[in-house]
Amino acid sequence: MKLIRTVLFTLCCCFLNNSNVLALTTTFYIDDLGRSVAVPVHPKRLVSTYDVDITIPLIELGILPIGSHGRLNRNGTPYLRSSARLTGVDFDNSSISFIGATKLDLEKIVSLKPDLIITEKNRSTPIELLARIAPTVVIDSSKGAPQVYRKLAKLTASQVQLGRLERRYAMQIAALKNSIGSATITASVFQSLRGKLSVYHSYRALGQVLRDAGFHFPELINAIDPGQRISLSVERLPELDADIIFSPYRADQASGAATEIAHMNTMLANFCNFLQACRSGNYVLVPRDLAISNSYAGLQAMATMVQAHLIARPKQNSLPDEPIKPADSAFIP
Numbered sequence: 001m002k003l004i005r006t007v008l009f010t011l012c013c014c015f016l017n018n019s020n021v022l023a024l025t026t027t028f029y030i031d032d033l034g035r036s037v038a039v040p041v042h043p044k045r046l047v048s049t050y051d052v053d054i055t056i057p058l059i060e061l062g063i064l065p066i067g068s069h070g071r072l073n074r075n076g077t078p079y080l081r082s083s084a085r086l087t088g089v090d091f092d093n094s095s096i097s098f099i100g101a102t103k104l105d106l107e108k109i110v111s112l113k114p115d116l117i118i119t120e121k122n123r124s125t126p127i128e129l130l131a132r133i134a135p136t137v138v139i140d141s142s143k144g145a146p147q148v149y150r151k152l153a154k155l156t157a158s159q160v161q162l163g164r165l166e167r168r169y170a171m172q173i174a175a176l177k178n179s180i181g182s183a184t185i186t187a188s189v190f191q192s193l194r195g196k197l198s199v200y201h202s203y204r205a206l207g208q209v210l211r212d213a214g215f216h217f218p219e220l221i222n223a224i225d226p227g228q229r230i231s232l233s234v235e236r237l238p239e240l241d242a243d244i245i246f247s248p249y250r251a252d253q254a255s256g257a258a259t260e261i262a263h264m265n266t267m268l269a270n271f272c273n274f275l276q277a278c279r280s281g282n283y284v285l286v287p288r289d290l291a292i293s294n295s296y297a298g299l300q301a302m303a304t305m306v307q308a309h310l311i312a313r314p315k316q317n318s319l320p321d322e323p324i325k326p327a328d329s330a331f332i333p
Contacts, residue, residue, distance in 0.1 A: 046117075049123050060165060172304070199224065202227075
């Protein structure tokens with residue numbers, strides 16, 4: 001029975017793929033795996049296999065996919081991670097169909113009759129299976145929001161909207177650079193993760209803003225390959241010190257910020273004593289779902305948060321005798 005279903009699924013996919021492609025004007029697109037894919041010039045029925053890195057950018061570009069990967073809350077209700085906060089769009093107030101969380105529902109995707117599927121480089125669903133349903137393009141989200149958006153804008157002919165997003169972000173970065181002036185300010189971003197320090201070369205939207213604005217980073221962070229992260233033992237915490245430290249926390253949990261501090265203290269009691277940034281009140285807790293988003297809305301939120309802290313931050317030359325309680329983010333989403 002399983003073999004029969006597999007054969008029927010494959011035949012159905014091949015039929016839909018051929019009929020959809022033939023009905024539309026196509027062009028060839030080179031994706032981030034170097035594959036040349038025949039894609040519709042003006043796709044109408046897009047399916048996204050990753051909510052954070054594909055669906056949200058599409059929504060910001062003015063494109064509502066017909067189907068998207070999502071998450072399930074404790075009640076089993078599907079949602080798009082961070083989308084309601086960043087775009088106002090979710091499954092419950094849009095026409096986007098839920099196609100699965102941990103595992104994609106391929107039969108559901110087939111029923112949606114997509115003319116283009118956009119997937120992320122590290123998704124678990126084999127590209128070969130998706131390509132049987134519709135032309136499938138692979139995007140490498142580790143290259144950062146601006147590059148992801150340019151690729152999606154080219155695929156969906158939404159360059160005009162992209163231009164507006166880029167202009168807004170450029171003005172925000174200009175304002176941030178103006179706040180920095182000629183000063184050399186170092187920044188560091190890390191969080192606790194299963195008893196280790198999780199450190200990225202650039203922490204997604206937050207890291208993009210910091211690097212675009214001209215912040216400097218500890219040597220340890222700069223040594224990490226772009227797009228990658230490492231796990232460190234807490235003994236190396238002093239190597240991550242900087243003028244300002246940003247610490248992402250789970251904002252979707254009521255005690256998220258307090259939990260992050262508790263995890264840090266569990267790894268190293270009174271950890272704040274070992275960091276100049278923390279002792280001087282420059283340890284800033286940041287909502288993780290905004291900091292990690294590959295979106296222009298995330299970039300805007302992070303630029304606002306960083307600039308607000310720059311304006312209000314304590315002077316570096318007046319360190320208190322006693323550790324200061326780590327400050328929560330100055331940005332209120």
